[in-house]
Amino acid sequence: MSITRREFFRLCSTLALAGCTGRGSDYTDEDREHLHRQQVTESLRSGSGPFGPMVFAGYRDLARLTYFRLTDDGRLAVATDLPPVIDCHTHLGWSYFLAPDVDLLRATPRTQYLLDCDAQAPPCELDLDVYVNSNFTESMLNSLRWETIRTLLLGGQAASTHTIPNLVTEMDLLRIQSAAVLPIAVTLPFSSDPTLHQLEAIERAKVSHRLIPFASVHPGDRHGTAKLRDYANRGVRGLKLHPEMQRFYPDSDEAMSIYAECRRLQLPVIFHAGRSGIEPEFLRPYALIRRLKRAVQEFRDVAFIFGHAGARDSEEAAALARQNDNVWLELSSQGLTRIYELYRDLGSSKLLYGSDWPFYPQAVALAKVLLVTDHDEQARQRILGGNALEVLRITPAA
Numbered sequence: 001m002s003i004t005r006r007e008f009f010r011l012c013s014t015l016a017l018a019g020c021t022g023r024g025s026d027y028t029d030e031d032r033e034h035l036h037r038q039q040v041t042e043s044l045r046s047g048s049g050p051f052g053p054m055v056f057a058g059y060r061d062l063a064r065l066t067y068f069r070l071t072d073d074g075r076l077a078v079a080t081d082l083p084p085v086i087d088c089h090t091h092l093g094w095s096y097f098l099a100p101d102v103d104l105l106r107a108t109p110r111t112q113y114l115l116d117c118d119a120q121a122p123p124c125e126l127d128l129d130v131y132v133n134s135n136f137t138e139s140m141l142n143s144l145r146w147e148t149i150r151t152l153l154l155g156g157q158a159a160s161t162h163t164i165p166n167l168v169t170e171m172d173l174l175r176i177q178s179a180a181v182l183p184i185a186v187t188l189p190f191s192s193d194p195t196l197h198q199l200e201a202i203e204r205a206k207v208s209h210r211l212i213p214f215a216s217v218h219p220g221d222r223h224g225t226a227k228l229r230d231y232a233n234r235g236v237r238g239l240k241l242h243p244e245m246q247r248f249y250p251d252s253d254e255a256m257s258i259y260a261e262c263r264r265l266q267l268p269v270i271f272h273a274g275r276s277g278i279e280p281e282f283l284r285p286y287a288l289i290r291r292l293k294r295a296v297q298e299f300r301d302v303a304f305i306f307g308h309a310g311a312r313d314s315e316e317a318a319a320l321a322r323q324n325d326n327v328w329l330e331l332s333s334q335g336l337t338r339i340y341e342l343y344r345d346l347g348s349s350k351l352l353y354g355s356d357w358p359f360y361p362q363a364v365a366l367a368k369v370l371l372v373t374d375h376d377e378q379a380r381q382r383i384l385g386g387n388a389l390e391v392l393r394i395t396p397a398a
């Protein structure tokens with residue numbers, strides 16, 4: 001099912017009414033131009049980096065890389081020795097507003113990724129050397145947008161496959177030891193608390209040794225800090241904030257009080273950071289990297305993880321990571337050459353493996369990290385899991 005651009009924006013504006021913070025935007029023509037330049041340059045440069053062209057026929061075709069094989073039922077599995085792997089960026093099925101809660105304990109035969117390359121025949125082309133969402137056609141992006149809205153309003157078909165058993169099965173095949181699961185608290189009415197829903201499911205599924213629960217609060221929620229204390233008591237290991245989806249400026253005073261509570265509770269904060277280039281333009285002002293500076297500089301003893309390594313604003317994100325000891329970059333979605341540049345310029349101690357499952361299979365970002373660290377075992381160990389142990393303050397299992 002597809003919707004027109006105009007219908008999509010109308011629905012978005014309706015949804016957006018719920019979370020306005022009322023602070024002015026400073027989004028400029030230069031910001032617009034910068035995003036456009038990144039998109040054009042990246043597509044022109046694809047295939048000319050140190051790894052040459054890296055184009056696959058969908059996700060399953062990644063089995064052509066020596067790191068992977070296909071199982072008898074056609075799933076990607078790891079075929080090489082790996083150090084302990086922690087995926088720092090996954091989500092379980094979302095349900096908000098009028099949507100029924102997703103049964104997070106139900107296994108389904110197939111995970112329907114939000115950008116589902118292998119669902120069509122022939123599968124869509126997967127170029128590892130561009131920001132991952134550049135791989136998708138306008139009609140695929142349309143169905144993603146529709147699926148997002150349907151999930152927010154009514155519950156989605158895809159969301160019902162984003163369950164704990166499906167995630168853990170994929171982790172087992174790829175020898176991923178644990179994964180941080182990130183809820184997102186939105187301000188839609190009638191919505192159940194996504195942090196509690198997720199915590200309870202992880203407990204009932206008895207997978208606390210595999211899934212690392214994060215919390216989410218909305219900075220505009222006047223009970224936000226109290227909720228955060230309660231979540232910390234129940235065992236969350238960090239806080240997820242999504243300035244675009246939650247429609248708040250991360251340098252606002254409300255957000256500052258949330259970071260202050262994170263400092264008291266010793267919780268790292270992971271932001272959706274930077275512009276993905278596929279969101280509606282009115283959300284982009286919330287995602288700019290310069291809005292993250294105040295948090296990073298005023299809370300030097302809070303660990304800040306920039307999701308997607310700053311997405312299409314990765315240069316600004318890398319500059320902040322270089323200047324500040326309390327900033328790490330989580331690599332999901334970045335293209336292969338960009339991950340190589342970050343590794344070359346920042347070293348391996350600042351980078352964290354993350355997949356953004358169930359938007360994409362966990363193997364996509366894993367393949368890129370393996371390619372970049374092919375001759376550097378120590379960097380591989382740090383990026384795939386060693387750094388995450390430190391940042392998330394996890395004691396490795398004996």
Ligand SMILES: [Zn+2]
Pocket residue numbers: 089091356
């Ligand atoms: Zn995500």
